[in-house]
Amino acid sequence: MSEQSRSPYRRPRRGPRPGGARSGGAQGAAAKPGAPRDPARRVAYDVLRAVQDRDAYANLLLPSLLNERGIAGRDAALATELTYGTLRLQGTYDAIMETCVDRTLASVDAEVLPLLRLGAHQLLSTKIPPHAAVSATVDLARRVVGQHRARFANAVLRKVSARDLDEWTGVVAPDRAVDPSGYLSVVHSHPRWIVKELARALGERSKTGLVETERLLAAHNERPRVTLVAKPGRATVEDLVAAGAEPTPYSPFGARLTEGDPAAIREVRQGRAAVQDEASQLVALALTRVDVQGRDELWLDMCAGPGGKAGLLASLAGRREARLVASEVQPARAGLVAGAVRRAPRDAGRAIAADGTRPAWRPGTFDRVLADVPCTGLGALRRRPEARWRRTEDSAAELAPLQHDLLVSAVESVRPGGVVAYVTCSPHLDETDAIVRRVLAERDDLTLLRAPDLLDEVPGLAAGEDGNYAQFWPHRHGTDAMFLALLRRN
Numbered sequence: 001m002s003e004q005s006r007s008p009y010r011r012p013r014r015g016p017r018p019g020g021a022r023s024g025g026a027q028g029a030a031a032k033p034g035a036p037r038d039p040a041r042r043v044a045y046d047v048l049r050a051v052q053d054r055d056a057y058a059n060l061l062l063p064s065l066l067n068e069r070g071i072a073g074r075d076a077a078l079a080t081e082l083t084y085g086t087l088r089l090q091g092t093y094d095a096i097m098e099t100c101v102d103r104t105l106a107s108v109d110a111e112v113l114p115l116l117r118l119g120a121h122q123l124l125s126t127k128i129p130p131h132a133a134v135s136a137t138v139d140l141a142r143r144v145v146g147q148h149r150a151r152f153a154n155a156v157l158r159k160v161s162a163r164d165l166d167e168w169t170g171v172v173a174p175d176r177a178v179d180p181s182g183y184l185s186v187v188h189s190h191p192r193w194i195v196k197e198l199a200r201a202l203g204e205r206s207k208t209g210l211v212e213t214e215r216l217l218a219a220h221n222e223r224p225r226v227t228l229v230a231k232p233g234r235a236t237v238e239d240l241v242a243a244g245a246e247p248t249p250y251s252p253f254g255a256r257l258t259e260g261d262p263a264a265i266r267e268v269r270q271g272r273a274a275v276q277d278e279a280s281q282l283v284a285l286a287l288t289r290v291d292v293q294g295r296d297e298l299w300l301d302m303c304a305g306p307g308g309k310a311g312l313l314a315s316l317a318g319r320r321e322a323r324l325v326a327s328e329v330q331p332a333r334a335g336l337v338a339g340a341v342r343r344a345p346r347d348a349g350r351a352i353a354a355d356g357t358r359p360a361w362r363p364g365t366f367d368r369v370l371a372d373v374p375c376t377g378l379g380a381l382r383r384r385p386e387a388r389w390r391r392t393e394d395s396a397a398e399l400a401p402l403q404h405d406l407l408v409s410a411v412e413s414v415r416p417g418g419v420v421a422y423v424t425c426s427p428h429l430d431e432t433d434a435i436v437r438r439v440l441a442e443r444d445d446l447t448l449l450r451a452p453d454l455l456d457e458v459p460g461l462a463a464g465e466d467g468n469y470a471q472f473w474p475h476r477h478g479t480d481a482m483f484l485a486l487l488r489r490n
């Protein structure tokens with residue numbers, strides 16, 4: 001059963017609307033004394049506004065508002081579903097609502113637009129009965145934007161309620177045979193440029209109908225399960241399984257939660273385990289598996305904040321009597337890295353604040369270097385629902401000079417015979433293949449290794465012209481779309 005179908009609030013795309021009011025109806029679960037009416041929709045609206053108006057991150061703001069307002073249980077689950085679901089499918093809802101307003105959607109007031117999207121989500125993708133979805137949203141509109149604009153919201157949502165999601169996309173999406181990217185963009189709610197970039201990274205052409213691209217886009221709209229890492233030497237997968245998680249298919253350190261709050265797990269609270277995507281664990285593991293002849297004592301994580309991979313690498317280094325320097329340019333994030341590497345076996349990790357492009361160490365100091373560079377994050381769209389609307393077509397080009405300089409610096413930091421892992425949480429070819437190729441072309445002291453061979457327990461990873469890169473994919477591996485290139489310095 002997919003995560004999507006597991007959600008109690010989701011409605012299958014086709015089929016009858018289940019009858020009977022549920023907790024997602026207008027009044028929801030019993031409110032606490034003094035709590036605002038319909039706290040779930042109110043908090044979802046506040047997060048959508050903050051994401052839209054001040055570039056807030058939903059995954060940070062929502063938990064803190066739920067906590068601040070004392071919203072828990074079914075109301076918290078409803079608020080989470082409404083917030084993330086609305087942000088993910090915003091592109092589809094906007095295409096539908098364009099046909100339901102008598103002006104452009106862009107000219108609708110900023111206070112009202114999130115209400116319309118919230119209402120459209122309840123109508124088109126949840127089991128909330130249509131009359132409850134409309135009346136609860138209009139009720140909220142009355143309170144937050146006034147009677148006049150609530151009437152407008154009511155009129156738009158009544159038009160939206162006339163069809164189900166499949167009927168609507170049949171009306172508003174371009175013909176797939178004529179414009180496959182445009183069709184996928186509307187049906188799976190991604191900006192068209194992202195559809196094209198992901199298809200390019202998957203090696204698919206429009207002519208073929210973009211079959212695998214569609215599977216990837218659909219995976220981005222599924223709710224991902226929380227994955228944990230048991231830091232070697234400090235906790236085990238068995239500890240996490242005892243706490244209710246399931247082992248991950250590939251990482252020897254990973255376990256997935258089916259539901260529940262990771263902070264409720266003792267090992268996580270104690271810093272012996274942490275939340276970390278399985279692909280992040282595996283790219284760090286691959287770097288430690290490469291054979292480096294001779295000395296293997298000093299490792300560098302050059303872009304370490306907030307410290308996920310550094311935490312794992314420090315534990316792995318400690319078990320081999322190596323040490324890790326975890327460096328991060330932003331001092332506040334370097335503080336998080338210090339927390340992540342604290343109490344590694346043999347005290348193997350040390351965090352410093354330093355600019356990787358102006359190294360605070362001598363050239364050739366390290367035996368293994370991780371350059372997990374800043375990137376567009378197009379590989380983590382499952383977990384960051386608003387990111388697809390925030391990045392632009394130019395984002396990758398803007399990051400490329402820094403990515404290049406960091407990889408060059410990583411290469412200079414490793415000793416001859418040592419190895420560099422270049423990693424992005426993005427499959428966009430301009431920040432993966434293009435950066436690696438450019439550095440390989442500029443230098444004659446590098447050999448590109450076959451990264452998939454270091455992770456031979458994971459099928460379907462090989463990418464790039466000669467299959468030398470490892471590229472994870474959400475729809476193939478159930479992970480973020482993490483990219484890995486391994487370079488040996490000769």
Ligand SMILES: C[S@@+](CC[C@H](N)C(=O)[O-])C[C@H]1O[C@@H](n2cnc3c(N)ncnc32)[C@H](O)[C@@H]1O
Pocket residue numbers: 280302303304305306307308309310327328329330333354355356357372373374375425
């Ligand atoms: C993709 S994140 C790294 C994620 C991290 N490895 C983890 O697993 O938690 C990239 C990091 O690089 C940092 N960064 C950006 N420019 C940098 C530079 N010139 N030198 C070092 N770090 C830099 C960013 O602040 C950000 O924390």
